[in-house]
Amino acid sequence: MDVKQIAELARIRLTDEETAEIGPQMEKIIGYVESMDALDTADIPPTAHPHDAAMPLRPDVVSNTNRRDELLAGAPLAESGLFVVPKVIEGQ
Amino acid sequence: MAFATLKELAKRLNDGETTAADLAAAYLERIGTYNESLNAFVHIDAEATLAQAEASDHHRAKHGPRPLEGLPIAVKDIFCTTGMPTTCCSNILKGFESAYDAHVISRLREAGAVFLGKTNMDEFAMGSSNETSAFGPARNPWDVGCTPGGSSGGSAAAVAADLAPVALGTDTGGSIRQPAGLTGTVGLKPTYGRVSRRGIIAFASSLDQAGPMTRNVRDTALLASVLCGHDAGDATSVPDAPVIDWLQAAGRLDLYGLKIGRPREYFVDGMHPEVRSRVEEALARCADLGAEIVDISLPHTQYAVAAYYVIAPSEASANLARYDGVRYGVRCDNPSDLADMYTRSRDEGFGAEVKRRILTGTFALSSGYYDAYYKKAQQVRTLLRRDFDEAFTKVDVIATPTSPTPAFKLGEKTDDPLTMYLNDIFTIAVNLAGLPGLSQPCGMADGLPVGLQWIAPAWREDVILGAAHAFEAATDWHRQTPEGYS
Numbered sequence: 001m002d003v004k005q006i007a008e009l010a011r012i013r014l015t016d017e018e019t020a021e022i023g024p025q026m027e028k029i030i031g032y033v034e035s036m037d038a039l040d041t042a043d044i045p046p047t048a049h050p051h052d053a054a055m056p057l058r059p060d061v062v063s064n065t066n067r068r069d070e071l072l073a074g075a076p077l078a079e080s081g082l083f084v085v086p087k088v089i090e091g092q
Numbered sequence: 093m094a095f096a097t098l099k100e101l102a103k104r105l106n107d108g109e110t111t112a113a114d115l116a117a118a119y120l121e122r123i124g125t126y127n128e129s130l131n132a133f134v135h136i137d138a139e140a141t142l143a144q145a146e147a148s149d150h151h152r153a154k155h156g157p158r159p160l161e162g163l164p165i166a167v168k169d170i171f172c173t174t175g176m177p178t179t180c181c182s183n184i185l186k187g188f189e190s191a192y193d194a195h196v197i198s199r200l201r202e203a204g205a206v207f208l209g210k211t212n213m214d215e216f217a218m219g220s221s222n223e224t225s226a227f228g229p230a231r232n233p234w235d236v237g238c239t240p241g242g243s244s245g246g247s248a249a250a251v252a253a254d255l256a257p258v259a260l261g262t263d264t265g266g267s268i269r270q271p272a273g274l275t276g277t278v279g280l281k282p283t284y285g286r287v288s289r290r291g292i293i294a295f296a297s298s299l300d301q302a303g304p305m306t307r308n309v310r311d312t313a314l315l316a317s318v319l320c321g322h323d324a325g326d327a328t329s330v331p332d333a334p335v336i337d338w339l340q341a342a343g344r345l346d347l348y349g350l351k352i353g354r355p356r357e358y359f360v361d362g363m364h365p366e367v368r369s370r371v372e373e374a375l376a377r378c379a380d381l382g383a384e385i386v387d388i389s390l391p392h393t394q395y396a397v398a399a400y401y402v403i404a405p406s407e408a409s410a411n412l413a414r415y416d417g418v419r420y421g422v423r424c425d426n427p428s429d430l431a432d433m434y435t436r437s438r439d440e441g442f443g444a445e446v447k448r449r450i451l452t453g454t455f456a457l458s459s460g461y462y463d464a465y466y467k468k469a470q471q472v473r474t475l476l477r478r479d480f481d482e483a484f485t486k487v488d489v490i491a492t493p494t495s496p497t498p499a500f501k502l503g504e505k506t507d508d509p510l511t512m513y514l515n516d517i518f519t520i521a522v523n524l525a526g527l528p529g530l531s532q533p534c535g536m537a538d539g540l541p542v543g544l545q546w547i548a549p550a551w552r553e554d555v556i557l558g559a560a561h562a563f564e565a566a567t568d569w570h571r572q573t574p575e576g577y578s
Contacts, residue, residue, distance in 0.1 A: 001455065010409060010454040011416070012447055013435035022448055025509055029452055032510055033398045033465065036472050046470030047477060049298050049328075050284040050526020051550070056327055070191040076423035083418050086430050 001027060093118070095254045095573050098163055098311045105152070105162045112152070112162025116145035116206050119164045123208065123255045126577060129236055132250040134169055134227045135177050135210040144206045151204060159318055161204035166256035168247050169210040170217055171302070172291040173197050176207070180293045181225040182215045184441025185421045194291025195323045196260065196302055203318045208256050212246025215443045216412065217267055217295045219243050220515045221505065224445040229502055232275060233574040234540050238499035241271030247305045248275040253577045258306045258315055262292060264299045265400055266494075266519025269531040272305055273494030273543020276533040276572060278560070279305045280312045283550045284526035285330035288323030296407035297328070299400075299523040308570050309532065309561040313342035316553065336554040344558035345565055348382035352559070353487035357393035358518055363496035366537030371493045374534040374544045374563065378491070381562055386487050390479040395472050396521040397513055402456045402469035403524070408446075409453030415441060448509060477525045484549045489559055492518050494531040494543030518545060528553045532560050533569040541572075 003023045007014045014022065068081055077084040096104075104110045120138050127133050141164075148162040172178050172190035179185040193201065200207075212230040214222055222230045222245025230245040232238040233253035240249040244261030248271035251259050261268040263281035272279025280303045287302045294300060304315035317338040323329040354375060359368060375385050417423035417437030424440050427433030442450070456465040483490060495515060505512040522529040527547055534544035544563070546556040564570050 003451065006451050006455050006458065008435075009458060010450050011413075011431075011434040011438055012442070012450065013439040014447075015439075018439075018444075018447070022444075022451060025448060026452055026455070028510055029401060029448075029513075030455070030465075032513075033402055033456075033469075036395050036398045036468050039392070039395060039472060039475065041468060041471035041475070044471040044474050046467055047473040047524075048470060050477075050524075051330065056331065058324060067191060074188055074191070074420040076417060076421070085418055086427050086433055088430050 001030065094122070094578055095307065096257065097308055098257055098314055101163055101257060106157060112145040112148040112206055113142060115162060116141050116164055116208070119208055119256060126253055126255055129231065130233060130249045130253055130255070131228055131230045132211055132246040132253070132255055133166065133209045134181060134212050134246065137176060137209065140175055141206060141208055148204050148206055158202070158204035159314070160200065163205055164208050164256055165200060165205045166208045166211050166247055166250045166259040167197070168213050168244050168259070168261050170213060170262050170293045171197055171260060172293070173207065173210065176210055178210070178293070179226070180216050181213050181227055182441065182443065182446065183226045183422065184415045184437070188420050190291070192291060195288035195325060196319050197291065199318055199321070211250055211259060214243035214245070215446050216293070216408070217243040217262060217264055218408070218445050218449050220266070220270060220512050221500070221502070222246065223502060223506055224443055226443065231502070232499050233577060234275065235499065237501055238540065239274065239502055241274035241499065243267040244271050244305060248272055248277055248279070251275070251277045251305050251307055252574060254573070258304060258311055260302060261305045262300055262302045263523065264295050264404060265523050266516040268303050268305060269494050269519050269529055269543065269545060270516060272531040273545070274499040274541065276541030276569070277305055277307055278309055278312050278530065278532045278570065279303065280316060280530045280553070281522065281528060282316060282320060282553060283333070283528045285328055286320045286333055288326040288329045290323055290326040294411040296404040297411060298407060299404060309557060309564050310339070310342045312530070313338040313557050334551045338553070338557065341554035341557040342561045344562045346382045347378055347559060347562050350383045350489065350559060351487040352378055352383045352385050353388040353483050353490040354385055355388050355390045355393070355483070355490060355492060357390050358492035363493065364498060364537055367493050367497060367542050370535035370537060370542040371491070371544055375491060377566060378559070378563060381566055388483045388486060388490070390483060390521070392472065392475045392479050393521060396476055396524060397517055399469040399472040399476065399524060400520045401452065401513060402465050403473065405449040405453030406456045406466050407453070409450045409457065412446070412450055445509070473524045476521050480525045480527060489555050490547040492545045492547065494518060494545040498537045498540035498542060522547055526550060528556055530556045530560055532564060533572070534567070535569055
């Protein structure tokens with residue numbers, strides 16, 4: 001198991017110490033999970049959700065109000081009604 | 093007045109013997125006295141609590157009492173609450189204040205409840221001992237060297253020591269029932285879909301459900317009657333859920349005609365012998381009350397923890413992608429670029445257990461492994477559901493121990509995540525099948541409380557409440573309180 005690569009997919013930087021600790025722990029968890037292999041599930045349908053209810057529909061009407069400033073208030077960095085992030089597009 | 097029930101508190105309020113403001117002040121005083129050693133509450137705002145209580149007194153005087161008028165409640169830090177921080181006991185949400193209330197918080201406000209504060213929990217509800225909290229562990233009032241259980245450990249400790257008469261918890265794999273069991277309190281996880289999840293910080297969306305934590309069955313029923321109901325704002329809140337009369341169900345006094353299933357897979361070698369004895373004695377008591385005890389089998393039980401530790405981390409890895417240092421919570425200092433901001437904010441903000449689960453889930457969902465792990469776990473989930481379906485053709489309700497041992501020492505299981513996971517072996521299948529489950533006290537082992545778990549078919553909380561109330565009425569275990577909190 002390539003923990004560094006999984007961490008990259010999950011967008012979590014791991015220090016070398018963290019990687020050394022988490023790697024064997026995950027191996028053990030996954031090893032335990034593989035006990036399920038003892039079961040033949042070839043013909044068993046998967047359950048994604050406890051109740052097999054159809055997704056409910058509702059009329060497409062506006063029900064929320066504009067609360068932009070309140071919602072931006074919790075952001076680490078906001079300006080002019082926008083979330084601010086480090087520069088994404090290279091160039092001028 | 094310590095350890096009063098909601099019924100007793102409501103009567104004193106209705107009779108004019110006390111006011112919501114006095115009641116809130118009395119509870120805030122208890123919190124001030126005992127919270128330092130129990131670490132049950134992580135956010136307290138006495139002024140705001142007293143203001144709510146005064147507003148409740150005003151409402152009572154002007155319009156009469158609502159269902160929970162003036163009654164204090166503690167709330168797990170996973171529920172979004174305006175006017176109080178909501179951090180899920182994680183550093184990544186340090187200082188976060190929600191712009192809206194969770195649906196169930198709105199329901200409690202509308203019913204007149206008074207919020208005492210936010211309670212300690214495992215970070216993002218990932219843990220069984222409250223030890224992954226960014227605020228340090230809550231402690232068990234029965235032995236402060238022991239865990240109160242998790243993830244709703246702060247709510248359980250608060251109710252067990254009467255720092256609150258009742259509390260809210262959430263349960264993804266046992267997080268209401270296990271801490272209730274380990275602290276001698278009552279905790280109900282309703283049927284999946286009974287309670288709206290809107291505004292409850294998501295861990296595993298197909299498993300999470302909120303519910304009451306109390307010191308007796310009737311209080312659980314009263315609180316559930318307020319919490320449960322359809323919310324159009326949550327697509328998984330079931331609109332046509334069968335309606336039950338919660339309080340009437342919690343009035344049953346005998347068990348004639350009730351068939352109780354005793355699953356042999358829940359009475360196994362390795363469990364604490366006294367836990368086993370207490371639960372066997374509880375079943376004998378139920379037989380005295382008229383119930384028929386039927387031996388049953390839930391043959392796939394031993395695979396529940398394995399399936400859970402694929403499904404829950406997989407859903408968590410998706411749900412926790414939103415903590416990216418952009419929209420809320422904490423961002424790392426001086427990010428060099430976008431990738432650095434994501435990866436370093438998440439490394440610094442999440443604790444070790446949360447990282448482990450995100451990574452386990454990311455692995456299970458990653459290309460080439462999906463069928464072997466995620467799909468396999470979903471198929472096993474079907475087998476677990478079928479086990480219960482089959483069992484409920486023979487019995488009305490199932491009784492088991494809530495946990496294989498009484499409360500364990502803090503630090504005892506933190507070195508090995510898998511050992512910690514296996515503590516939830518008796519509670520996890522209920523979440524995977526979406527069923528209701530309740531834990532209530534049924535005796536002591538090594539001086540610590542033992543939990544009796546009831547499991548019913550979907551939407552049949554009335555059967556659980558009836559059985560649990562009849563047992564409670566015939567025993568005194570729910571009246572036992574830890575020493576030193578009178």
